[in-house]
Amino acid sequence: SFSNSSANCWSCxxxxxxxxxxxVKFYHSKALTSPYPGSRVERSQVPEDKVGWLIEWKxxxxxxxxxMSVLAGPIWADPQIDDKGFSPKFNERDGEVExxxxxxxxxxxxxxxxxxxxxxxxxxxxxxxxxxxxxxADPIVTRWKKDRSGNKVAHPVTGKNILQFVAIKRRDxxxxxxxxxxxxxxxxxxxxxxREFEEEAxxxxxxxxxxxxxxxxxxxxxFSQEHFVVYKGYVDDPRxxxxxxxxxxxxxxxxxxxxxxxxxxxxxxxxxxxVKWVDINEKLKLYASHSYFIKLVTEKxxxxxxxxxxxxx
Numbered sequence: 023s024f025s026n027s028s029a030n031c032w033s034c035x036x037x038x039x040x041x042x043x044x045x046v047k048f049y050h051s052k053a054l055t056s057p058y059p060g061s062r063v064e065r066s067q068v069p070e071d072k073v074g075w076l077i078e079w080k081x082x083x084x085x086x087x088x089x090m091s092v093l094a095g096p097i098w099a100d101p102q103i104d105d106k107g108f109s110p111k112f113n114e115r116d117g118e119v120e121x122x123x124x125x126x127x128x129x130x131x132x133x134x135x136x137x138x139x140x141x142x143x144x145x146x147x148x149x150x151x152x153x154x155x156x157x158x159a160d161p162i163v164t165r166w167k168k169d170r171s172g173n174k175v176a177h178p179v180t181g182k183n184i185l186q187f188v189a190i191k192r193r194d195x196x197x198x199x200x201x202x203x204x205x206x207x208x209x210x211x212x213x214x215x216x217r218e219f220e221e222e223a224x225x226x227x228x229x230x231x232x233x234x235x236x237x238x239x240x241x242x243x244x245f246s247q248e249h250f251v252v253y254k255g256y257v258d259d260p261r262x263x264x265x266x267x268x269x270x271x272x273x274x275x276x277x278x279x280x281x282x283x284x285x286x287x288x289x290x291x292x293x294x295x296x297v298k299w300v301d302i303n304e305k306l307k308l309y310a311s312h313s314y315f316i317k318l319v320t321e322k323x324x325x326x327x328x329x330x331x332x333x334x335x
Contacts, residue, residue, distance in 0.1 A: 052310060053142045053262040058149075059195070063087045065143030073140035075129075084264055088146040098204065099151035103133050112154055118207035123155045124255045124269050134265045139256055142264050150266040151204075159214040160202035160272040160312070162252060162319055163188045163223070163244070165280045167301060177303075177326040184301050185325035187316065188223050188288065191296040192309055195260075198300065199309035200316075202270065211271050216245045225291030237286075244282045250274040252318045259310045272315040276323065304328040 050073050056065045065085060072079050092099045101108040112121050112130045129136040134145075135154035150156045167175040167184040174183045190201045201222035205214045220226035224237055252272040259268040277283040290297040300306065302316055304327050320327040 050139055050142065050258055052258045052260045053137075053139070053267075055260040056143075058087060058144060059260050060089065060149060061087065063144070068141045068143045075136065075140055079141075082141060084141070084143050084145045086146045087144055087148055087263075089149045092147055092149065092151055096151070100147075100153050103153065110153060119152065120157055120205070120207075121152070121154050124157075124271065128154065137262060137264050137267050139258075139267075142262055144263045145265055146263055147266040148263045149261045150263070150268070153266055155269045156266060157205040158202050158257075158268060158270040159205055159211050159218060160200040160270050160315065161215040161219045162200055162272060162274045162315060163219060163277070163283065164274060164302075164319060164323070165277045165283050165299070166325075168280065177329075179329045180326050182324065182326035184303075185320055185323055186299045186301055187319070188219070188283075189298060189300040189308075190222050190290060193295045195309060196295075197307065197309040200272065200312050201297070202272075211273075212245070215271075215273055215275075216241060221291050223288055223290070223297045224286065225289040227291055240282055240286060244275050244277055247275070250276070250319070250322055252315050252322070253311075257311050268310070274319045274322070302327070 050068075054065060054068055054073075057063055058065060063085060066083055068082075071077065072082070088102075093102070095101065100110065110116055110119075110121060112135055113127050114122060123138065125138060128138045147153065164185050164187045167186050169175055176183050188201060189198045191197070192199050201219055203214065203218040203222065205211060209217075220237060220241065226234055226237060229237065250273070252274050254271045255269060257268040257270050262268060288297045288299070302320055302325065304313075304317070306313055306316065308316065317327055319325075
């Protein structure tokens with residue numbers, strides 16, 4: 023039920039066929055960021071035409087880096103590959119840890135998983151806890167923008183209604199983002215989506231049990247209704263390395279009438295610095311691939327995105 027505009031290049035990035043998209047650069051631009059986030063480590067340079075593993079590159083000499091916070095062995099992190107007693111089962115569910123990719127089977131070389139999209143100029147895990155895919159969930163919670171009398175607000179140029187979503191300002195990178203987070207071992211995606219939204223946008227960790235119960239009741243309505251899976255798969259993320267990468271499932275929960283969400287007390291918690299309802303349009307500069315996910319939601323909902331309907335490629 024996508025509109026015709028999705029016949030342009032963005033749709034070739036849809037998870038089903040994203041790897042042969044005409045715009046692969048979309049996939050590894052953030053994953054080539056230097057210095058690596060939270061460090062002074064510079065990635066070795068990877069020219070655009072040498073990203074893909076199928077291109078032979080004998081002199082490829084990536085930098086090895088895993089952050090101290092990961093090497094310290096927190097519960098969310100794997101041990102190093104050569105640690106005794108660590109024999110991960112790649113490409114399958116490994117105990118409570120999901121090591122399958124949302125896209126396809128990935129190559130394991132010398133005991134290390136290989137980034138399915140290509141070279142990043144950095145080996146090891148950087149800031150990521152797991153070797154291979156690191157699974158996240160991104161709840162995109164939306165409502166229609168309304169005026170004081172409660173009527174939907176349309177964009178003056180396109181005439182399409184303006185959609186709003188709950189955005190948090192990330193403390194780590196200072197960019198606006200969807201209030202998502204990592205899937206805990208053994209946790210169902212649906213539970214992660216709800217938990218992350220509560221922790222990051224409603225600060226549920228700081229609430230009393232009565233307040234929490236009230237929030238739960240309101241959110242149950244929203245999170246149990248029909249929802250739209252916007253995207254599942256690999257994410258071009260500044261934390262990705264040759265051996266560890268982010269994957270996400272982005273899901274849109276839409277409050278058509280606004281009754282559920284209008285009463286929610288938005289309050290930043292956990293990793294968030296600020297939280298607010300943000301009007302959606304193409305000028306939004308969001309973290310990682312979040313702008314792309316948001317664009318897909320506007321297509322699905324027939325909402326305003328851009329004043330310029332031209333092709334994107």
